[in-house]
Amino acid sequence: xxxxxxxxxxxxxxxxxxxxxxxxxxxxxxxxxxxxGFHRIETPAMENLSTLMGKYGEEGDKLLFKILNSxxxxxxxxDEELLQRNLPKLNNALCEKGLRYDLTVPFARxxxxxxxxxxxxxxxFQIQPVWRADRPQKGRYREFYxxxxxxxxxxxxxxxxxxxxxxxxxxDRLKIRVAIKLNxxxxxxxxxxxxxxxxxxxxxxxxxxxxxxxxxxxxxxELTAKGLSPAQLERxxxxxxxxxxxxAKMSVMQQTLASSPTGMAGIEELKFVVDAFESLxxxxxxxLDFSLARGLNYYTGTIIEVKALDVEIGSITGGGRxxxxxxVFGMPGLSGVGISxxxxxxYDVLNALDLFPDSLSGAAKVLFVNxxxxxxxxxxxxxxxxxSNGISGQLYPDTSKMKKQMGFANSEKIPYVAIIxxxxxxxxxxTLKNMDSGEQNELTLADLIEKLK
Numbered sequence: 001x002x003x004x005x006x007x008x009x010x011x012x013x014x015x016x017x018x019x020x021x022x023x024x025x026x027x028x029x030x031x032x033x034x035x036x037g038f039h040r041i042e043t044p045a046m047e048n049l050s051t052l053m054g055k056y057g058e059e060g061d062k063l064l065f066k067i068l069n070s071x072x073x074x075x076x077x078x079d080e081e082l083l084q085r086n087l088p089k090l091n092n093a094l095c096e097k098g099l100r101y102d103l104t105v106p107f108a109r110x111x112x113x114x115x116x117x118x119x120x121x122x123x124x125f126q127i128q129p130v131w132r133a134d135r136p137q138k139g140r141y142r143e144f145y146x147x148x149x150x151x152x153x154x155x156x157x158x159x160x161x162x163x164x165x166x167x168x169x170x171x172d173r174l175k176i177r178v179a180i181k182l183n184x185x186x187x188x189x190x191x192x193x194x195x196x197x198x199x200x201x202x203x204x205x206x207x208x209x210x211x212x213x214x215x216x217x218x219x220x221x222e223l224t225a226k227g228l229s230p231a232q233l234e235r236x237x238x239x240x241x242x243x244x245x246x247x248a249k250m251s252v253m254q255q256t257l258a259s260s261p262t263g264m265a266g267i268e269e270l271k272f273v274v275d276a277f278e279s280l281x282x283x284x285x286x287x288l289d290f291s292l293a294r295g296l297n298y299y300t301g302t303i304i305e306v307k308a309l310d311v312e313i314g315s316i317t318g319g320g321r322x323x324x325x326x327x328v329f330g331m332p333g334l335s336g337v338g339i340s341x342x343x344x345x346x347y348d349v350l351n352a353l354d355l356f357p358d359s360l361s362g363a364a365k366v367l368f369v370n371x372x373x374x375x376x377x378x379x380x381x382x383x384x385x386x387x388s389n390g391i392s393g394q395l396y397p398d399t400s401k402m403k404k405q406m407g408f409a410n411s412e413k414i415p416y417v418a419i420i421x422x423x424x425x426x427x428x429x430x431t432l433k434n435m436d437s438g439e440q441n442e443l444t445l446a447d448l449i450e451k452l453k
Contacts, residue, residue: 010134010142020360021350022145025343026127028173029147033125036166038149041124043106046097053098055105055328057206063132065142066095099131103148104322104338111152111336112329120153127343140314141344150338152326157269159337160302160321161276167306167317167339168282174346175355177309178316179285183292184270185299185320187253190263191239191290194256195232204228205293208240216240240291246274249288266301273302285309294318304339308349316345365452366393366416366432367409369402375420382418382430382445391452393418409435416452 007013014022033040046067053061100106103126111118127147134140149166151159164180171178192201203226207219219240220233228236239256242249250271257263270288277286284306292303301321308316319339326334350356366386368379379395386393396405409417419431430448433440443451 008142010136010140012141012143016363017360018347020363021356022343022347024356024360025174025346025350026145026147029170029341029343030125030127032166032170032173033147033149035169036123036149036162038123038125041107041110041126042128043100043103043110043126045099045129047100047106047109049095049098051109051329052101052105056101057202059206060101063134064101065099065131065133067097067099068094101132102130103128103146103340104150107148107150107338108322108326108336109329111334112326112331115331118153121151121159122153123149123151125149138313138348145343147341147343148338150336152334152336155323155335157272157302158276160273160304161280163319163337163339164273164277164304165280165282167304168284170341171306172283174350176316176346176349176353177285179287179307179309181287181289181292181305181307182270182274183289183303184266185293185301185303186262186266186269187257187290188266188293190257190260190266191236193260193262195228195235197228197232200226200228204236208236208291209293211240211291242290246286246288249290250274253290269301294320300324302337311349311352313345313348315342316349317341364392364394364412364414366391366418367405367412367414368393368395368418368420368430369405370396370399371419371421372399375425378420378425379418382420382448385445386449386452389449389453391449418448 030040049064049066052064056063107124107126111122125148127145129143129145131143134142136142149163151163167178167180188205189198189201192198192204195204197204204223207222207226210222211219216237223233223236224230239253242252244252250267254264254267257267274286274288289305292305293299294303294305299320300323303320304318305315306317307314317339319337321335321337323335324332326332326336368376368383370376370379376395376399383393383395396408406417415435417433417435419433421431424430424442427442429442429444431440431442432448432451441451
């Protein structure tokens with residue numbers, strides 16, 4: 001017996017109803033991207049590893065899916081090197097390309113490669129899949145879609161306020177209650193400065209970024225292993241356990257970082273962004289979180305993360321400012337800020353809270369019953385007119401029993417069935433049945449259009 005086919009762990013097939021719901025998410029987000037003036041681009045699924053490596057930190061590099069060189073990929077590797085099993089060296093020899101880990105680094109490469117064609121500031125959005133060699137678990141997949149919006153070529157913090165408003169609009173449309181968490185990378189640098197270990201900034205940010213996942217004690221263990229002393233951990237504790245409203249948190253951090261110029265610059269930037277967003281009015285909850293790091297090396301200013309309030313799941317949107325990302329591709333000094341919506345996690349939240357609209361259930365609004373050749377040809381003519389008026393519909397392809405055709409309409413959740421029999425054919429009419437109420441009416445084509453619209 002042939003083995004049943006399967007797909008890799010951390011990937012999924014999507015049924016028609018699942019795709020209808022995913023399209024609802026993509027269309028809602030795309031509508032807001034366009035409303036805020038973003039232009040759509042796409043980049044290849046695979047990039048040169050030289051583009052990807054070193055942009056996500058040591059842990060991110062480990063999660064890159066690498067692609068074996070085509071042809072004889074072992075030709076440049078000796079038997080001795082294979083026996084040594086030096087994986088980093090072998091990866092460099094065997095793999096020149098990798099699947100993209102996110103959309104931000106490919107976008108930075110795109111900006112540098114096409115800089116002569118772009119008008120700055122440039123606002124782009126991109127909705128495509130990304131891949132990470134992570135351990136699959138609830139809410140975490142190896143293949144998933146990101147929906148990114150970025151603004152490059154402007155240092156203005158008004159861009160951050162605009163992106164926060166965009167986030168607020170999207171989740172208001174989707175009816176998901178969220179908390180937007182904010183921090184600033186300069187504040188994290190300031191924390192490292194007052195702890196007198198600025199060289200351990202990356203170690204500190206990588207560790208404290210896991211505090212919600214592994215807890216404070218485990219974070220302290222990780223930082224101890226990285227060389228922080230008990231006295232430094234004790235100075236860090238009040239920052240990681242800071243409580244109160246945003247104003248109180250800001251006040252405490254201003255006092256704590258008073259001796260750090262870098263930290264105070266971060267405080268001033270964060271205060272501007274918060275004040276600007278607050279002045280616009282918003283629905284989402286806004287929380288300052290000074291442990292927020294997001295674990296990515298390229299953030300230099302504002303850091304953004306969005307959590308659903310009614311479902312236990314990881315972040316559903318994240319982003320921040322990355323003033324020097326394009327510098328590694330030969331364009332230093334180009335400032336950028338962006339966000340990324342996690343469409344797959346948003347789907348899980350909407351599904352858990354039963355927030356998908358009922359209207360997404362069917363692909364067609366009306367099914368024409370097939371009673372024979374003459375009737376089906378009349379149905380096709382009517383369908384052409386309906387479709388030209390933006391009304392979706394289909395004809396049952398086979399002349400089958402009425403019960404079977406009605407069962408098909410029910411299983412497909414098609415709300416209306418159109419019947420053309422001998423009487424309707426003679427009168428150039430159609431009988432429309434509401435599958436929910438059972439009500440039936442004989443209608444002209446014009447009346448049918450009006451009814452279904």
